Amino acid sequence: MVKSYRPRTLEEALKIRSETRCIPYAGGTDLMVRYRRGAGLAAGFDQPVLFIGQLAELTQIYEKNGELTIGACVPYREIIHQRHTPEILRQACELIGAPAVQNLGTPGGNICNASPAGDTLPPLSVLDANLTLQSLSGERNVSILSFFTGPGKTILRDDELLTAIHFRLPHFTVEGYRKVGTRKANALSKVSFAAFMLKEKEMLADIRIALGAVAPTVVRSRELENRLIGQPLTDLAKLLPEILESYGKLILPITDQRSDANYRKTIALRLIENFVLKEES
Amino acid sequence: MKNSISTPTDRLDGPEKASGKAVYTDDIRPEGLLFARTLRADRPRARITAIRLPEIPDNYFIVDRNDVPGRNRIKMLEDDWPFFAGEVINHVGEPILLVVGPDREKVADILNSIEVEYEDLPPVLSIDDAIAAKSPIFGDDNCFAAYSFRKGDPDTAFSTAKTVIEGEFKTGYHEQAYMEPQGMIGSYKNGKLTVTGSMQCPFYVKNAMMQLTGFKEDAVQIIQATTGGAFGGKEEYPSLLAGHVAVAAIKTGKPVKLVLERGEDLAVTTKRHPSVSRYRSAIDENGRVIAMEADITLDGGAYAGLSAVVLQRALFAAIGVYNIPNVTVRGRVMATNHVPSGAFRGFGAPQAFFAVEMHMEQIASELGMNPLTFKEIHLVRQGDTTSTGGVLRDEIKIHEMLAKVLKMSNYRKKEGIFASKKGRFRSGIGLAIYLHGCGFTGKGEEIIKGTATIRKLAEDRAEILISNVEMGQGAQTTLRKIVARILELPIQNIEYANPDTDRVPDSGPTVASRTVIIVGHLLESAAKELKKRWNESETLSVSKSYRHPSYIQWDQDKLQGDAYPAYSWGIVAVEVEVDTLTYETAVKGVWTVHDVGIAIDEEIIRGQIEGGILQGLGYASLEVMDTADGAYRQHSFTDYIIPTSVDAPVIESELIDNPYEYGPFGAKCAGELPIAGAAPAYAAAVSHALGIEIHEIPVKPEILIKRAVK
Numbered sequence: 001m002v003k004s005y006r007p008r009t010l011e012e013a014l015k016i017r018s019e020t021r022c023i024p025y026a027g028g029t030d031l032m033v034r035y036r037r038g039a040g041l042a043a044g045f046d047q048p049v050l051f052i053g054q055l056a057e058l059t060q061i062y063e064k065n066g067e068l069t070i071g072a073c074v075p076y077r078e079i080i081h082q083r084h085t086p087e088i089l090r091q092a093c094e095l096i097g098a099p100a101v102q103n104l105g106t107p108g109g110n111i112c113n114a115s116p117a118g119d120t121l122p123p124l125s126v127l128d129a130n131l132t133l134q135s136l137s138g139e140r141n142v143s144i145l146s147f148f149t150g151p152g153k154t155i156l157r158d159d160e161l162l163t164a165i166h167f168r169l170p171h172f173t174v175e176g177y178r179k180v181g182t183r184k185a186n187a188l189s190k191v192s193f194a195a196f197m198l199k200e201k202e203m204l205a206d207i208r209i210a211l212g213a214v215a216p217t218v219v220r221s222r223e224l225e226n227r228l229i230g231q232p233l234t235d236l237a238k239l240l241p242e243i244l245e246s247y248g249k250l251i252l253p254i255t256d257q258r259s260d261a262n263y264r265k266t267i268a269l270r271l272i273e274n275f276v277l278k279e280e281s
Numbered sequence: 282m283k284n285s286i287s288t289p290t291d292r293l294d295g296p297e298k299a300s301g302k303a304v305y306t307d308d309i310r311p312e313g314l315l316f317a318r319t320l321r322a323d324r325p326r327a328r329i330t331a332i333r334l335p336e337i338p339d340n341y342f343i344v345d346r347n348d349v350p351g352r353n354r355i356k357m358l359e360d361d362w363p364f365f366a367g368e369v370i371n372h373v374g375e376p377i378l379l380v381v382g383p384d385r386e387k388v389a390d391i392l393n394s395i396e397v398e399y400e401d402l403p404p405v406l407s408i409d410d411a412i413a414a415k416s417p418i419f420g421d422d423n424c425f426a427a428y429s430f431r432k433g434d435p436d437t438a439f440s441t442a443k444t445v446i447e448g449e450f451k452t453g454y455h456e457q458a459y460m461e462p463q464g465m466i467g468s469y470k471n472g473k474l475t476v477t478g479s480m481q482c483p484f485y486v487k488n489a490m491m492q493l494t495g496f497k498e499d500a501v502q503i504i505q506a507t508t509g510g511a512f513g514g515k516e517e518y519p520s521l522l523a524g525h526v527a528v529a530a531i532k533t534g535k536p537v538k539l540v541l542e543r544g545e546d547l548a549v550t551t552k553r554h555p556s557v558s559r560y561r562s563a564i565d566e567n568g569r570v571i572a573m574e575a576d577i578t579l580d581g582g583a584y585a586g587l588s589a590v591v592l593q594r595a596l597f598a599a600i601g602v603y604n605i606p607n608v609t610v611r612g613r614v615m616a617t618n619h620v621p622s623g624a625f626r627g628f629g630a631p632q633a634f635f636a637v638e639m640h641m642e643q644i645a646s647e648l649g650m651n652p653l654t655f656k657e658i659h660l661v662r663q664g665d666t667t668s669t670g671g672v673l674r675d676e677i678k679i680h681e682m683l684a685k686v687l688k689m690s691n692y693r694k695k696e697g698i699f700a701s702k703k704g705r706f707r708s709g710i711g712l713a714i715y716l717h718g719c720g721f722t723g724k725g726e727e728i729i730k731g732t733a734t735i736r737k738l739a740e741d742r743a744e745i746l747i748s749n750v751e752m753g754q755g756a757q758t759t760l761r762k763i764v765a766r767i768l769e770l771p772i773q774n775i776e777y778a779n780p781d782t783d784r785v786p787d788s789g790p791t792v793a794s795r796t797v798i799i800v801g802h803l804l805e806s807a808a809k810e811l812k813k814r815w816n817e818s819e820t821l822s823v824s825k826s827y828r829h830p831s832y833i834q835w836d837q838d839k840l841q842g843d844a845y846p847a848y849s850w851g852i853v854a855v856e857v858e859v860d861t862l863t864y865e866t867a868v869k870g871v872w873t874v875h876d877v878g879i880a881i882d883e884e885i886i887r888g889q890i891e892g893g894i895l896q897g898l899g900y901a902s903l904e905v906m907d908t909a910d911g912a913y914r915q916h917s918f919t920d921y922i923i924p925t926s927v928d929a930p931v932i933e934s935e936l937i938d939n940p941y942e943y944g945p946f947g948a949k950c951a952g953e954l955p956i957a958g959a960a961p962a963y964a965a966a967v968s969h970a971l972g973i974e975i976h977e978i979p980v981k982p983e984i985l986i987k988r989a990v991k
Contacts, residue, residue, distance in 0.1 A: 033919075038542050039307070040316070040385040098925075180863050180982075183903050185927035188919060191863075257905075257914040263983040266990075267863050274862055280705075 003048040010057035010134070010163065016050055018136045018159045026053040026073040027104035029097065030113045053106065058163055069166040072108025079107065086170055088177040088194045089123040095179045096120075098186040108162050111147065114154050117213040121148075122194035123177065125210035125220045127167040135160040148217035172196035172206070176281030180267055182258055189213040190259040193271040193281060204231050207276070214253040214268045221250055228276070236276055244269050286766060286946045287936075289884035293772065294757045298507075306464035306478045306506040307540045314466075317344070317379045317529050317539040318392050321549065322370035325406065325618035325911030326418065327399035329368055329377070335394040341382035344529045351495030355520050356488050359425070362584035362621065364493060364524035369402070371418060371583035372620050373912040374549035376521075381529045381537055404618040406911055408557055408580050411615035418583065419616035425581045426589035426614050428596055430840040432668050433607035435563075438572030442563030448643045450560065450636035451977040452960075454906035454913070455553035457625055458923050459753075461509025463518060463550060464540030467526030474527055477504040480519040481511050482790030483748045487782050489520035490527055505779040511752040512896070513624035516792050517587050518550050544916050551623025552906065554579040554591060554614070558599075558636035563607075568648050570659060572607035573640075575599035577633060581614040582621035588614040591622075593722050595629030597844045598957075600668040601637035602679065602714045603659040608668045618911050624792065626893065627956045630717060631900065635978060638713045638961030643974055652965065653692070653712055657683065660714070671843035674832070678939050679714060682852050682874040686712065689933055690854040690872035699969060705861050708869070711965025712854040713958035718845025719950035720795040723837050726846070727829050731789035733803035734824040735811050741770055743811070745777040745804060746822075747788035749796045754952055755885035756796050762881060763801050763945045767808035768815075786824060794950030797881060798847065798941070799827060805945035830943055847941050849949045850876040853894060855962040859970045864982035864989065866967055868898060868930040873958075875934070878941040878949030890934045890955045897959025899924045901978045 005022065007013040016022065023045060025031055035043040052058055058073040063084040070079060076093040079085050080102070085093075096102060096110075096119045110120045111131065121144070129144045133156060144165075147154050156162060174197040181187030192212035198205040207228050211219040224246050231239060253264035274280050297303045334343060346353045346365035353367070354360040366377045380392045403416045411423040419425060439445060465478035474496060480486055483503040490501045503523070508515065522539055529537040541550070556579050563572040577595050581588035596612045645655035663677045687693060692710060699708040720726050734746040745764055751757040757777060765772040778784075788800045803825040811823040835842040853873040859866045871894055880886040903922040906915050915921040940947025964975040971989050 037389065038318075038385075039540065041389055042386070178863075180865065182920075182922045183925060183928050184867075185925045187922070257907075257916075257920045260983050263986060266986060270862055280862075 001042055002045040004051065005048065006051045007055065010055050013050060013052055013055060013161060014134060014136045017161055020048055021158055022048040022050040024112070024161055025049045025051050026106040026109045027075060029101045029105040030109055052161065058108070063169070066169050067166055068169055069164055070107060071164055072162045073106045076102040076105050076107070084169060086123070086127060088175050089120065089127065091177045092119045092123045092179065092194070095181065107165055111144070111165070112154060112156060112162055114148050114152050114217070116151050116216055117189045117192070119179065119189060119192060119212065121218040122192050122210035122212040124165060124167070125218050126194045126196055126208040127170060129165050129167040131162055132164040132166070133160045134163045145220055151216050170196060172198045174199065174279045176275045178271055178281040188258060191264050191267045191271065193268070195275050195281070199233060202233050204228055204233060204236065209272055211251065211268050214251045214264050216252070219250050221247070240273060240276060244273060247272060286762070287880040287883045290758055290762055290772060290882055292755065292758050292885070293761060294751055303507045305461055305509055306466060309466055309477065309506065311466070311468065311536040313535045315381050315383055315529070315533055315535050315537045316385050316388055317381045317526065317537050318388050319379055319525070319539070320377045320392055320395055320397070322366065322373060322375040322377060324399060324401060325373050325404040326402045327370055328402060329366070329370060329397060330400050331398040332377070333396040335391060337391065338387070341380070341387065341391060342529070342533050343378055344381055344532055345378035348528050348532045349493060350531060352492050354492065355524065356492040357517060357586060358589055359585035362586060364521060364528070372618055374620055375583070376525065379525055379529055379539070381533060404911055405616065406618060406908070408578055408615050408617070411617050418618060419585070423616040424613050425585045425616055426592055427612065428593065428840060429609070429611040430669060431609050432666070432670060435572040435574060435607040435609045438607040439563045442571060443566045444564040445561060446564060446644045446647055447559070447561045448640050449976060450558045450639050452556045452632045452635050453979055454555050455625060455900045455904060456547060456906055456921055457512035457514030459510030459512055459514055462541045462543055462546040463515065463522055464538070465519065465522040465526045466536055466538045467523070467530035468536040469530040469534060473500050473502065474531065475502045475504065476523045476527055477506050478519060478523060479508045479515055480505055481515045481750055481752060481792060483750070483780050483782050484787045485517065485790055486520050486523045490523060493524045493527060494531070502781065502783045504781045505750045507779060508750060508752040512626045513628065513792065514550060515752065516624035516790065518623065543918070547916060547921060548913055549620055551586065551621055553625040554581065554588065554622040554629070554632065556595070556632035558632065560636060560640040562640065562644055564644065564648065568650060570603070570605050570644065573600060573605045574609040575611070575637065577612040577636070579612070579614045579632070580617050580619060580622060582617060582619040584621045586621045586623050588622060590722060591624065591629040593629070594718070595633040597669060597718060597722065598630040598633040599637060601634060601641070602661055602716055603641070604661040604665045605659065610668055619908060620913070626896065627953045628793065630953070630957050631897065631960060634713065634715050634957045635960045635964070639964060639976060642965050642968065646974060656714060667844065669844050670841050673848070675847060675941065676939060677850065678876050678937055679850055679852065682850065682876060682937055683714070685874045685935060685937070686852045686854050686872055689935070690856070690870065692854055695856065707859045707861055707970040708856065709859070709966040709968065709970025710854060710856045711962045711969055712852065713962040713965065714852050715954070715957040716848045716850050717794060717950055717954040717957060719798045719847045719849060720845060721793050722844055723835050726795070726799060726827055729789040730827050731800060731803060732786040732824055732826045733788045733800055733807055734786050734822055735764060735804060735807045736822040737811060737815065737820060738776065742774045742776065743768055743770065745775060746785045747800055747804070748780045748782065748785050749788055749791045749800050750780060752791060754889065755882065756791070759797055759881045759885055760801055760804060764804055764808045767805060768812055794952040794954065797948050798944045798950045801881070801945040801948060802943055803827060846943065847949050849878065849951060849954045851954050851958055853958040853962045855959065855966045857963065857966040857970055859967060859985070861989070864985040866902060866980070866982070868963070871930050871932040873932065873934045873955070874937055875951070875954065876937050876939045877951040877954065878944050879938055879947035880936055881946060881948050883936065886936065886951050887934055889951050891932045893955030894932055894959045895924055895929050897956040898963055901960035901963040902980055903928070905979050905981060
């Protein structure tokens with residue numbers, strides 16, 4: 001039987017984390033599937049389990065001075081109901097799993113699971129979210145984009161916990177979210193897309209674009225965004241083919257049992273084009 | 282005036298299922314229970330050269346083919362399917378042995394430490410491989426069954442045709458996706474074998490167990506446990522699982538339970554046969570089809586199973602609902618090193634209806650005609666002959682039904698508006714017309730000769746004794762309603778327990794949409810006689826056995842005559858919207874009219890219709906199941922995508938009364954019928970929306986974007 005810990009405070013949790021190699025467990029919606037062994041058998045965790053979903057320090061969601069802080073273990077359902085939640089993040093959370101998964105699942109789990117298809121990753125990426133990683137020896141804040149190193153791989157250390165996600169509430173004129181899933185609900189993404197645009201005086205003042213499920217980690221390129229920023233809106237159609245070609249090099253999808261690489265790539269590029277030129281998603 | 286038998290009754294099995302009180306196979310835990318798990322082949326075709334077992338602790342057992350007391354073959358059409366693999370395995374997931382013991386953890390540990398050594402053999406991994414027959418796995422041509430028949434003089438018709446139009450149509454695997462995975466419990470006490478489990482056909486299981494064990498009839502008892510869905514998936518496969526727990530129980534002397542994990546169930550149980558159909562039609566100068574040739578090939582998987590009969594139903598449906606004077610129909614089921622294909626609601630007919638309906642769409646489009654008008658002028662009428670030369674004796678109401686569907690869906694108007702729609706979102710509407718032959722194909726009902734019994738229990742109580750099962754389709758409510766109505770007793774006073782072969786006569790399997798039309802009719806006759814003789818005795822039983830109506834003629838060797846005693850009919854219109862940004866398709870509306878004779882219960886029939894249509898829409902659009910190296914690539918309901926309630930459209934459904942003389946209260950068949958038309962109607966709607974021909978399901982966005990975007 002696997003050993004498990006159920007700390008009462010974050011400090012206790014960090015202490016356990018520093019002393020024992022263990023698997024942090026928030027809602028368990030990914031972990032229980034991954035370690036499932038069959039009916040009547042205990043889940044096959046290969047390390048002790050550290051339950052953190054009950055910790056008050058990790059389950060707060062609040063807005064302060066234009067910044068939204070989401071505790072790593074706030075269930076999706078609460079994020080959906082928080083009135084400050086940006087629309088693109090709300091839509092992403094509403095399309096994760098079924099209501100039961102939304103009641104248990106957390107963005108902390110979604111981020112640390114580091115699946116290329118993680119549904120909160122594109123919206124959090126365009127929100128320029130920062131992650132707070134805590135350990136007994138201190139705290140560091142990292143950009144969500146620097147957190148992932150590959151599918152299932154992150155920079156989180158064995159003694160750290162992701163405790164919160166925070167970002168400035170956005171002020172954009174156009175926003176877009178699209179999940180192209182295997183069906184309309186309770187589906188995994190074939191491609192997902194989140195984006196913002198700020199249009200000022202016939203100019204593209206800012207743009208942020210992120211894509212999920214089309215590369216080993218979420219795709220976002222400030223460099224390509226910068227090539228569009230500051231351009232007159234009337235020039236976007238002319239500039240876009242070259243930009244899309246560059247995005248094409250970042251989009252490296254796979255063919256699997258749910259879709260194929262050609263479809264994922266074609267749709268990813270179409271979503272960018274459609275958003276930039278038609279403001280639709 | 283509506284016939285009052287149709288007025289909805291509360292479902293009698295509803296409360297216990299909704300409240301969680303129903304006892305399914307996995308809920309049954311007899312004293313001393315042992316758990317079994319299965320060691321399975323991990324490759325499509327190989328010779329087993331060695332099996333290395335760990336040390337087996339006390340009270341744990343390995344059960345394999347050497348423990349089979351009788352014959353290691355499931356009793357079916359061809360006895361080629363072993364319960365436990367022999368020296369050669371023929372499909373991924375083929376069971377080799379069981380590990381049995383009291384603690385599930387230990388059973389899993391033992392299972393995981395068994396090593397099997399194989400010598401790989403060249404596998405047959407597609408229909409084309411099978412036809413090439415380089416290293417055959419069945420006979421010398423890999424063909425489980427082949428049939429052909431003709432009507433009229435197709436050769437002359439083709440030689441005089443103005444135009445000949447050909448097309449190839451493909452359908453994929455289709456998983457039944459019942460809620461309750463398959464499971465069985467076996468026990469062996471005082472020389473008697475009892476198997477309890479999730480199943481459609483207790484006497485199929487019983488016959489299979491007698492052949493497996495060599496036991497006499499009275500030493501084998503089969504009991505159906507409350508069954509959480511089946512859809513045909515629990516027609517033949519339960520015999521295999523029953524055999525496993527039976528052999529294990531005989532060996533260990535203790536009750537043994539085997540319940541499949543969901544992933545295991547997806548990986549190893551039977552699915553709907555994938556098909557490739559080639560059609561060719563001869564058209565005269567008036568745009569009429571004067572001859573049609575259909576050639577249907579099914580992938581049967583590694584063992585013959587029920588494939589030959591599935592093929593027969595496909596072939597008898599191959600010309601659809603059209604009166605074509607000259608016809609050639611051919612078909613075969615090929616052996617491959619895939620998991621055996623098997624029974625699934627519709628039983629071959631959905632593949633054929635997809636092909637023939639899309640072929641009719643294709644002809645209309647190539648002739649520049651409106652597809653619906655084109656179909657309409659070819660529709661059969663009462664008195665016409667079927668492709669096997671049978672006579673459509675009963676009244677056919679499809680013209681009336683068609684008028685109704687067109688009105689409900691506003692079809693003609695939408696057809697025009699949608700065709701001229703531009704922009705990102707394109708709409709389309711399509712329609713399919715279909716039938717279902719009620720009961721067994723050919724002589725099946727005569728061979729089975731089902732018997733149904735009703736027993737008077739008290740002055741105000743009676744019991745139904747039949748081997749047909751409630752599996753979610755509503756048999757509990759429907760059959761009790763028929764008997765209650767005739768005996769003029771409250772429906773609650775009619776008992777109908779899950780069948781136990783020690784208590785019930787063999788009324789046949791719960792398949793082929795036969796439960797109401799065939800068994801319900803036997804119950805109706807038995808109830809009528811019992812009603813007359815009610816006062817004769819305190820405990821009176823009346824039994825009735827099936828007799829084919831005398832006018833039904835069938836020649837099984839030539840495949841000529843009336844393939845079915847009666848037909849139910851359906852029409853479905855489907856409206857879709859395609860987002861041409863992503864080529865995702867949404868179903869915006871479904872309108873449907875069915876003729877099932879008389880509905881015994883309108884609500885239950887509505888459930889069958891909505892469920893069948895949704896299952897058919899899934900088949901047409903989302904439900905992708907394909908193979909790599911002989912194994913399914915979809916292992917879970919995360920990857921095998923069935924529609925959710927969010928994907929389900931509103932389905933407007935209506936019935937048209939058309940009573941059948943030999944059905945209870947005029948009822949015909951309804952269970953399988955509604956799945957037949959959804960796929961072609963959906964494909965026709967997508968085709969209409971995008972202006973492309975569709976020849977294959979599932980209609981995936983991945984394929985649409987390749988076809989529509991150049």
